[in-house]
Amino acid sequence: MKGKDFKIIIPRRELQKKIKELGKRISEDYSGKEPILIGILKGSFIFLADLIRVIKVPHEVDFMAVASYGQEIEGSGVVKLIKDLNINIEGKDVIIIEDIVDTGLTLNFIKKNLLLRNPRSLEIAALLDRKERRKVQMHLKYVGFTVPNEFVVGYGLDLAERYRNLPYIAKIEGSKLAQRRFEL
Ligand code: 5GP
Numbered sequence: 001m002k003g004k005d006f007k008i009i010i011p012r013r014e015l016q017k018k019i020k021e022l023g024k025r026i027s028e029d030y031s032g033k034e035p036i037l038i039g040i041l042k043g044s045f046i047f048l049a050d051l052i053r054v055i056k057v058p059h060e061v062d063f064m065a066v067a068s069y070g071q072e073i074e075g076s077g078v079v080k081l082i083k084d085l086n087i088n089i090e091g092k093d094v095i096i097i098e099d100i101v102d103t104g105l106t107l108n109f110i111k112k113n114l115l116l117r118n119p120r121s122l123e124i125a126a127l128l129d130r131k132e133r134r135k136v137q138m139h140l141k142y143v144g145f146t147v148p149n150e151f152v153v154g155y156g157l158d159l160a161e162r163y164r165n166l167p168y169i170a171k172i173e174g175s176k177l178a179q180r181r182f183e184l
Pocket of ligand 1: 043098099101102103104105106107151152153157158159
């Protein structure tokens with residue numbers, strides 16, 4: 001890929017192994033229950049697709065999409081809802097499925113929004129956790145991997161809508177777009 005340096009940091013096999021473990025834990029923790037898994041678009045769709053295929057308990061799937069209000073105030077925590085759920089989650093056990101938790105601002109907005117709908121329980125499953133940059137502390141019940149302070153792509157995560165199809169997680173160097181996020 002021209003002008004960019006991709007380095008695989010989590011290979012496909014490790015992703016699959018970890019997702020199997022997460023699926024097993026979720027199946028045990030939700031035994032006798034029927035959780036609703038909410039994928040946060042777009043980054044979580046591949047993680048969610050692989051995760052539900054290793055979850056043994058009956059469950060429902062729905063999606064939400066959010067966006068930050070413009071580049072100039074990125075990191076301010078101002079988030080807008082682009083796509084809402086179709087399912088009513090009142091009284092239900094809900095698991096938010098997220099690709100990566102960075103500052104935590106996006107997830108904080110989503111969590112608050114969902115709690116207003118009175119689910120019975122609300123937990124978070126994140127494939128990647130970049131703890132270093134966290135601004136809002138929150139409990140992540142299920143985490144795949146902790147990643148360093150570098151922009152990553154692949155396995156659902158994009159750079160300007162590209163590279164979501166890579167079957168691994170790679171860090172990307174030499175990209176101004178990727179760097180911009182970390183210069184805030
Ligand atoms: P937060 O609100 O926690 O700062 O950001 C969370 C969202 O920012 C993630 O859902 C993801 O869409 C995006 N994001 C954060 N870090 C990265 C990264 O390294 N790569 C990509 N592709 N997206 C990221």
